[in-house]
Amino acid sequence: MISVEGLTRTYGAFTAVDDVSFTCQPGRVTGFLGPNGAGKTTTMRVMVGLTPPTHGRVTIGGHLYRDIPNPGRHVGVLLDASAQHAGRTGREILTIGARTMGLPASRVDEMLALVSLDDKEAGRRLRNYSLGMKQRLGIAHALLGDPSVLILDEPANGLDPAGIRWMRGLLKGYAERGGTVLLSSHLLHEVEIIADEMILIGRGRIVAQGDKKTLLAGEHASTLVTSLDNRALADALVARRVEVTPAGDGLRAECEAVEVGRAALEAGVVLTDLRTGSAGLEDLFLQLTSDTQRDAVAPAPATEGHLA
């Protein structure tokens, strides 16, 4: 539904977005993930025509954004929840949006109820809103026109854990009803849980994309296991030609968990803990974007070093 084709945006000598291409399918939540300043916001701004691209283009449902009549009815956008007049009430902000789109006033009440802003809160001026309330209002604004595509920049920013869970449910349900959702975040955990598809971006370039499985496919399996008899288990694993190293109270086995389970069953060893020891998405994410991080990703702290 959203198609980004060879998008590049430069500011003088600085390249904010560098030849980025990806698509977002309807019925799926696409997570747009990257460290601060990676080019997520610029890409989304080009999508909705606020920033002209240097090269390439973005189409939504086959149209350039500016060619969509009354775009609020088709594409819900939240780029910055604070970018609203501080002196307007929440209700007034939604009313202006509803009027522009030609929606009845009742739609404003529906959206306020949907994002759980009560009458008193809706009557407050935006300058008195917490970031979480602004975020809820922004999501209400994006959903006003009952769009089939949602473009949300850091929507979870400022929401409390209950709010994040609420938003997750909202967006999941929206995608299940056939909507297309693109949401950006610099927090992996936020995206990992909700996104069906992930686009990883660092320093303006896409470093990886796909669903969670595809992204982790290249990673070799590793399992952490603790048992009542680690020595016997280690022997059983070595007999199966699995590389084993001690790790904490237990072992790290370079194989799938099922292999460890079989070895334990054969050796008659009782397991007390068994879990994946794979690097996981977080390590993958940090590794893929390591040269683009502002802060060097510290390797595991060395235990032998002494600070004199």
Added chain:
Amino acid sequence: MSATSAPLPTLDVSQTPAVPFGRLVSVELRKSFDTRAGRAYSLSVVGLCVVVMLVIALLFDEGFQDFSDFLLAMGGTLGFFLPIIPILLVTGEFGQRTGLVTFTLEPRRPRIVAAKLSAGLIISLGVLVLAAVIAAVGAVLASLRGFEVSWSLEYSQVQNFVLANLIGVLIGFALAMLLMNTPAAIVGYFVYSLIIPTVVGIIGAFVGWFQDLTPWIELNTAQTPLFTGDFRPSGEEWAQLATASIIWLVVPLTFGILRLLRAEMK
């Protein structure tokens, strides 16, 4: 993913009419009154007119209380403050960053520019009508004091009153789009309306040929015939008004609109 994905579904927009222009104008009108600051400014402009009217009607000596005198005083007051209304209408989109939403809901920017211009003109005309009513009240008050008050008004006076204020409003609009910043645009307007005429006047006092040139190139000076004499500018004076307007109004308005159409909304 990109190589194997099915063709993307398209969005059927054939059943969606564009946002009607009238709706954009009504939204812009609403936006200039739905904040405390917006309401307060328009009210204080009108309030100031009332104060000026009361001073002239109740404190001045007899001889300055014809309806046309009040109208001139209203025009002089509004000349300074009316153009700030369109400035706020435009610069608010940048200062408060509401432009992010405004230009996403209507990405065809020329329509937003036209809607803002229309809203600014509607509000300004509304204020001018109110000012005329206030001027009439002033004339009534003065006649209650026993002064002799003339109600006669020539068409040219009304036309000049509207024309001069429209020029001011359009210049405010142009500066707002050029500078995209509220304080800068307001200061810019006062530089144009107060400082430039003074500087030009000083230069003219020393350089004879420059004084002759001034009404052709300086818009405040070019507007003087609108408020003085018989209020009927001669053909040459209209020509001066036209050339000075090209320099101070048409050029900045053109560049201002171009800038707004191309600006990246931050």
